[in-house]
Amino acid sequence: MELLKERIRKEGKILPGNIVKVDGFLNHRIDVPLMEQIAQEFRRVFAGKDITLVLTAEASGIALATICAQAFGVPMVFAKKAKSDNIEGGLYQSEIFSYTYKKKVTLIVAQEWIKPTDRVLIIDDFMANGYAMRGLIDIVNKAGAELAGIGVAVEKGFQRGGDSLREEGYNIHSLAIIDEANEHHIRFREGT
Amino acid sequence: MELLKERIRKEGKILPGNIVKVDGFLNHRIDVPLMEQIAQEFRRVFAGKDITLVLTAEASGIALATICAQAFGVPMVFAKKAKSDNIEGGLYQSEIFSYTYKKKVTLIVAQEWIKPTDRVLIIDDFMANGYAMRGLIDIVNKAGAELAGIGVAVEKGFQRGGDSLREEGYNIHSLAIIDEANEHHIRFREGT
Numbered sequence: 001m002e003l004l005k006e007r008i009r010k011e012g013k014i015l016p017g018n019i020v021k022v023d024g025f026l027n028h029r030i031d032v033p034l035m036e037q038i039a040q041e042f043r044r045v046f047a048g049k050d051i052t053l054v055l056t057a058e059a060s061g062i063a064l065a066t067i068c069a070q071a072f073g074v075p076m077v078f079a080k081k082a083k084s085d086n087i088e089g090g091l092y093q094s095e096i097f098s099y100t101y102k103k104k105v106t107l108i109v110a111q112e113w114i115k116p117t118d119r120v121l122i123i124d125d126f127m128a129n130g131y132a133m134r135g136l137i138d139i140v141n142k143a144g145a146e147l148a149g150i151g152v153a154v155e156k157g158f159q160r161g162g163d164s165l166r167e168e169g170y171n172i173h174s175l176a177i178i179d180e181a182n183e184h185h186i187r188f189r190e191g192t
Numbered sequence: 193m194e195l196l197k198e199r200i201r202k203e204g205k206i207l208p209g210n211i212v213k214v215d216g217f218l219n220h221r222i223d224v225p226l227m228e229q230i231a232q233e234f235r236r237v238f239a240g241k242d243i244t245l246v247l248t249a250e251a252s253g254i255a256l257a258t259i260c261a262q263a264f265g266v267p268m269v270f271a272k273k274a275k276s277d278n279i280e281g282g283l284y285q286s287e288i289f290s291y292t293y294k295k296k297v298t299l300i301v302a303q304e305w306i307k308p309t310d311r312v313l314i315i316d317d318f319m320a321n322g323y324a325m326r327g328l329i330d331i332v333n334k335a336g337a338e339l340a341g342i343g344v345a346v347e348k349g350f351q352r353g354g355d356s357l358r359e360e361g362y363n364i365h366s367l368a369i370i371d372e373a374n375e376h377h378i379r380f381r382e383g384t
Contacts, residue, residue: 029305030268032261058251063258063268069224076222076255113221 001041001175004153005188007034014181022154027060027125035064038175039071042123042151045173049148051121053077053114055140057107057132064153065123072121077114079107079139092142096135099128107135109143116144127152127174130161137170149173156181157189193233193367196345197380199226206373214346219252219317227256230367231263234315234343237365238264241340243313245269245306247332249299249324256345257315264313269306271299271331284334288327291320299327301335308336319344319366322353329362339363346370349381 013021025031054076056065062078069076081098082105091108098105114120122136133150140147147170155162155174158181165172177189205213217223246268248257254270261268273290274297283300290297306312314328325342332339339362347354347366350373357364369381 023302024305028269028272028302030258030261030270032258032268035258036262059254059270059272062251062254063270066222066224066227066255066258067262069222070228070259076224077220078222078251078255080220080251110215110220113216 001038001192003034003037004176005192007031008154008176008178009186012186014183014186018156018158018181020154020156020178020181020186022126026064026153030063032063032067035067036071038064038153039068041175042068042121042173043071046121046149046151049121050119051148053118053120053145055079055109055114055120055122055136056124057081057136060126061124064125068121068123068151077109079109079136082106082108092139094135094138094142096131098132107132107139109139111143114140114143114145118143118145119148120145121148122150123152124150125153126156127154127161128156128159130159130165133161133165147171151175154178193230193384195226195229196368197384199223200346200368200370201378204378206375206378210348210350210373212346212348212370212373212378214318218256218345222255224255224259227259228263230256230345231260233367234260234313234365235263238313238341238343241313242311243340245310245312245337247271247301247306247312247314247328248316249273249328252318253316256317260313260315260343269301271301271328274298274300284331286327286330286334288323290324299324299331301331303335306332306335306337310335310337311340312337313340314342315344316342317345318348319346319353320348320351322351322357325353325357341365343367348373 054069150172152174157177157179180187246261342364344366349369349371372379
């Protein structure tokens with residue numbers, strides 16, 4: 001998506017350790033009109049999939065997922081990250097390794113909010129190694145719902161999480177895949 | 193706001209310890225059209241305030257704040273909750289006690305995303321004791337920005353956080369104030 005790549009080129013910051021910072025428009029300060037254009041692109045990509053629910057993980061995915069749910073006319077559910085062992089019953093859970101917290105966290109969704117009849121679109125702002133994404137997929141499977149598609153705004157292609165999932169047959173669509181990033185230049189995958 | 197009170201009466205659950213659960217439409221599964229109606233109500237309440245930025249705290253405030261930012265035509269910034277001491281420079285910080293985590297957490301916002309020229313509307317889905325709200329107010333003050341108003345969807349009036357802030361002169365508008373809640377009934381404050 002040319003508009004998103006332009007914003008990353010212009011305003012993104014590449015920090016040591018291949019960290020791509022896009023917090024000026026995607027995941028700290030939110031540019032809502034940009035989110036709306038991303039949501040319209042996902043609507044085009046996942047047209048005809050009869051989405052009934054948008055699912056994301058807290059916290060940074062919530063803003064984009066909300067605007068996507070609005071575009072699809074469906075509710076949005078966000079998986080919470082449980083930091084304690086004090087987890088009540090009636091929940092779908094998936095344990096993931098969080099790079100943010102540098103430890104295992106458990107993604108949880110109350111069972112009543114995903115039904116086996118749901119056709120779920122998973123949305124996230126960012127994907128690197130794909131651990132959080134695998135947790136969300138796990139929750140969709142545990143609910144017996146159908147995974148209708150996965151939409152990601154920015155994928156760090158060089159961390160291979162997205163490609164592993166593609167090789168396994170998942171219908172992932174990332175709007176900007178960064179295959180190389182350092183202080184001097186940023187290279188996007190062709191076709192994104 | 194009658195519509196919101198109706199939803200709380202119909203779908204809210206009162207758990208032991210006066211916990212009011214509204215996770216079916218406000219802070220786990222998000223009913224986007226309801227968020228849009230809440231946002232329109234805030235637009236009416238804070239009309240003429242020349243809002244330039246909507247501020248909230250992660251995670252559950254993000255969905256509503258995003259839709260409010262959309263309604264006001266301004267960006268949304270969410271304060272992150274730092275769980276580690278590994279906080280970089282260039283940040284406004286405020287330490288709060290979190291009931292969710294049962295410990296102190298630090299709210300952080302990158303300095304570049306709130307300017308002294310900003311007129312900030314703080315939005316949150318829920319307010320009880322008001323600790324998180326005081327953290328957000330503190331960040332607005334540290335940025336030298338103007339606090340143009342505070343909008344809360346559901347306030348637990350019996351925990352007094354909102355009234356303390358009102359007594360101090362803050363312009364808080366809560367759309368549903370619950371003054372009493374137990375398994376048998378729920379009483380809203382008049383005028384909300």
